[in-house]
Amino acid sequence: MTNTNTAQRNQSGFGQAANEAKSNIQEAASNLADKAKDTASSVADRAKDLASSAAQAAGDAASHLGQRAKETATNLGHRADDAVGSAGTAMKNLGSTVREKAPHEGMLGAASSGVAGALEKGGRFIEQEKLSGMGGDFTGMLKENPILTLCIGVGIGFMLAQLISSGRRS
Secondary structure, rough: OOOHHHHHHHHHHHHHHHHHHHHHHHHHHHHHHHHHHHHHHHHHHHHHHHHHHHHHHHOOOOOOOOHHHHHHHHHHHHHHHHHHHHHHHHHHHHHHHHHHOOOOOHHHHHHHHHHHHHHHHHHHHHHHHHHHHHHHHHHHOOOOOOHHHHHHHHHHHHHHHHHHHHHHHO
């Protein structure tokens, strides 16, 4: 009987050891799962932060590019205005030169004086109004004369149709 009791005690001890080992393994697995979950959450948060930072940087870059494009367009507009103003100055100077160099008497003198006056007047207008002012004047004229506007539109349409049809023939 002694052997039976000893065997039962040994068996009982092995059972307890097995239960303790099982409990330890379950606890370790639970801790490992918690750590994995925390790590995954941390990685997800970090990825979210990085994506947010990237989106912010892209937005800033796009905004900067938009601002640069606007500045460039404004600069080009000013340059075009200045170039047209310079052309007006040159036209006005040409009128003065024609007035000085052309004959002053007779029919040729009257014609050259008229041409010089027109060049000077047109040059002054272009010099003062530049491209932006002429655009405003043209827009105002079109608003005041709707029939003229319609005729201009029909004329432009006709010219485009001729260009397109001549391009097909080639």
